[in-house]
Amino acid sequence: MHLFDAAGGGPTANQLILRIQPDEGAEWRFEVKSPGSGMRSRPVEMEFSYDESFGEPSDEGYVRLLADAMLSDPTLFTRSDEVEAAWRLYTPLLELIEDSPWQLPIHPYESRTWGPAAADALLANDGLLWRRP
Numbered sequence: 001m002h003l004f005d006a007a008g009g010g011p012t013a014n015q016l017i018l019r020i021q022p023d024e025g026a027e028w029r030f031e032v033k034s035p036g037s038g039m040r041s042r043p044v045e046m047e048f049s050y051d052e053s054f055g056e057p058s059d060e061g062y063v064r065l066l067a068d069a070m071l072s073d074p075t076l077f078t079r080s081d082e083v084e085a086a087w088r089l090y091t092p093l094l095e096l097i098e099d100s101p102w103q104l105p106i107h108p109y110e111s112r113t114w115g116p117a118a119a120d121a122l123l124a125n126d127g128l129l130w131r132r133p
Helices: 050-054 061-070 080-099 117-124
Strands: 015-019 025-033 040-049
Touching: 025 050, 040 050
Parallel strands: none
Antiparallel strands: 015 025, 025 040
């Protein structure tokens, strides 16, 4: 039994959406009770955008990274022992894939797009879909 009747049918799932690039920010979509004595709800959204909040776009990631390198600030850099541990972990996996009789399908796509149609089809097999803000 659902406590509330949603305006468009069943209640929608809450979503926290983090936007990374090129439009950095966050959205929160959730269901709220409509005012009044009835037990109806509807979806609402809260949105934060760096560009809109600060009046200018944030620096590109590489600008910050290069500035930190010039200032000898290692905070955003991976330590050499972490890199070596990653290679020890992933090299056998990469060799297994390279030497295996089966081939992994590669689905190239243009940058700044939502990806290949194969990604949509993969989720659709389980009745799922990507949530695109």
